[in-house]
Amino acid sequence: MPSRSGSQRPPGSGRSSPERGLLLLLLLLVLLPLGDASSAGVGHQEHAGNHTAANGRHNFTKKPFPVLSLDYHHIQTPFEISLWVLLASLMKLGFHLIPRLSNIVPESCLLIVVGLLVGGLIKLAGEKVPPVLDSRLFFLCLLPPIILDAGYFLPIRPFMENIGTILMFAVVGTLWNAFFIGGILYAVCQSQPDLNKLSLLPCLLFGSIVSAVDPVAVLAVFEEIHINELLHILVFGESLLNDAVTVVLYHLFDEYSAAGPVTVLDAFLGVISFLVVALGGVLVGAIYGFLSAFTSRFTSHTRVIEPLFVFVYSYMAYLSAEMFHLSGIMALISCGAVMRPYVEANISHKSHTTIKYFLKMWSSVSETLIFIFLGVATVDGPHSWNWIFVTVTVILCLVARVIGVIGLTYIINNFRIVKLTTKDQFIIAYGGLRGAIAFSLGFLLDDGRFPMREMFLTAIITVIFFTVFVQGMTIKPLVELLAVKKKQEAKRTINEEIHTQFLDHLLTGIEDICGHYGHHHWKDKLNRFNKKYVKKCLIVGERSKEPQLIAFYHKMEMKQAIELVESGGGVKMPSAVPSTVSMQNIQPKKPPPAKSAERSLPQLPKGREEEIRKILRSNLQKTRQRLRSYNRHTLVVDPYEDGFGDLLIKKQKMIELEKKIKEMNNYLTVPAAPPDSPTMCRARLASDPQAYSVKQSSDSVPTIQVDLASPQSPDSVNVMDEFRRAKQQQEEEEEYQGLMMKPPQGPSGPNKPGEADTTRDPQKLTRCLSDPGPSADEDEDEPFLS
């Protein structure tokens, strides 16, 4: 124990926290067996208590009033649950404090080891290990959060694009695995004297249990290797959808293993049952999803309970599906996926964050608990080790998976546009991890009908350990070795969004021209149906009419606005890349509007030029001084406090710079300057970092508008080349550090050229690098079917 806990101590950190953690941990581990001990003892105590109470009623003796008493069994169950959850969370904390370890070994392996140790500890203390991986607990409490999390954040677009492949792998692949493993295992068992009594159906049942790829394990391992989206969605989608197959096969073989041979009718009914289970699950989930979306339409006055609806409806979908023995996992997935686009359009931003974090939190804790319990149950479970059975199982699992994947890919590649390469196939085969679902299903087996249950369990556990440890640990280096494409970390840019939409329409159009109804065509039809009818009922108010590009743009602006605030107002927006480019660089050169007084001026005589220069200079000084005081007094306090500090710094710099400009006035070589250039310059200097104000413009585009403090002179437009050149020269000498401003976008059409010009003034832009802010979250902004 000390060695393991000792390893938790992060190098070089303070002494108090690891020690405290250590103490807490020891306390936990001591309390757990204690808790279980008292749970064992509590049964006796209760009876004894009842008797004494009964006796006590006859002769009530007065005892001194207990000031402090220990009543453990009163709180026992919640206490134990909390202890386990706490243990799981502390483990998770601990692992991330040791960076080297978490790079080599995936978290799931470490957690299983912890579970083993805890189980061992409990056993050493002589207590009975609690049946932690009880199937009811597992299927009703531990599994749903993980699946809901997966379903809610499922990237719909890649999922739908690859749905054919995924279904093939899930259905046909799992069937192949089950029958292959079951059949060959049966043959092997027949040839062994001690395993003779194992008939075909139990073998097939075993095969079906052990062949299913487990979503929990896949998630846990794949999340750390950051593989490209296609492979991730293929393996993950397969692990989710094969639940239906597993459920059907399991029940089928379970029912008929006692009832004798399976007839053709039974097989046929099995197929029907599969369709019912799968489609029924999806339907139940979709119904609840729509209900939830509809409910969220009315929650504008009770924002606080919005997340609750999401969770409760989804859980009810799961339970309803389980009630009819339909596929609960598929119900959860479809509920989450269906409700998400509508709910997200309706709920507030905070609710969205709440949902996201609660889901992640629950699924994370669940996952950790599952792995720990797996370890504990391994130590506990009755084992019956049979070398041949177990090794054959493990080998068969691998072989079946590889053959299955290769065979299926060969068939599938004829239908795919982008074919799967050998590397892809290898990763898919290698990523077929088994996990706790298999174990729980094995645990559910009835001991009476399956005398070999313990052997099954042992074999299942071995397979799980093998896949999680060996495959889980080696997949990361293999991915590196094979140079498999990794996930792109970059956020979606607006250009990509525009072009994705554009492509969609383009491809639909081309398909229409070609006259064949490919999947773009149907997708387009579904989208239009969605927009026309469904969105109207499910999304509140006018957001139902918002096209997806605009919604994306709003989201992006919102994000950047938040970033702006968080980084203290020093960020130019919008841009993902630090650059000095601003709106003025891209505004096209427009001919100045007619109402401006100064047009292309004739050449002025030299004397006149000199005069003008003098006027300019003096005005510059004056206006600068004027403006300086103007600045200080009329400074509008930044509504976001953080930016204020920056502001002051900038103002100081500006003052210094103005001094420099005064010195450099000799170099002012302003050629034919327009007569209203003082206004020009005033406006130029006016574009100083002064007032920030966030205004919601009248139309629905939220932009951050930086108001220029001094009045904009509408006739201060000057886009002449000469003037530009002059300013360019000025600019080279000046070193003006100021904040770049984005001119307000929005309904200010005629002013736009003016503003563009004024802000296009000689200000070299300092790039105030914003701090990265909250780490880029996984891009879950995937729209529903584009």
Added chain:
Amino acid sequence: NLRKRFLQLSGNEETISREHLDTIPALAENPIKAQIIEAFFDKRNQRGDEAGAFQEIGFEQFLMVMCHFRPPTLKMTAEEKEAMRKEKLRFLFNMHDTDNDGTITLEEYRKVVEELLSKSGAIGQETAEAIADAAMLEVASTNVPHMAPDEFYEGITFQHFEQILKGLEMESRMNIRFLDVDTTTMRCGRSTS
């Protein structure tokens, strides 16, 4: 079969004109219908370096445009895939660059966004402009990070266009499933090697 479709569209004549394509009912819903039709008649999408537009196109030119939508085959090398991606991106670029000056200016880009949003109801023109401006800004920032404030970003050149759409992996996305035509045997001019 594409040949049959061509004849069907052209009314059994040898060439198709814009009106033929215009009358396809399914295209009516498409917001970028005009651009798509124009792309078929754009000389830049054919082999060779001419510019301008045809008035009518024959089957060969029709096929040539269709060639841009081939999926990559398994046996392609990395360079071939890269070439194919360039080809597809070039097609898109030509669709945006209507005045054929080699760059997509802000006006042209605005028009693209406007068209995209055209069928989606009453969207203010300012919104479309705002989106196009933001997108243009992004292109400029990514490609020319350090511009002096009075330099002017002329427009998106083809290199910049490639750069910003690097993440989208055109060769996997811009594809049509040609069920009846074996695309590997389609003679597609300079791209096949």
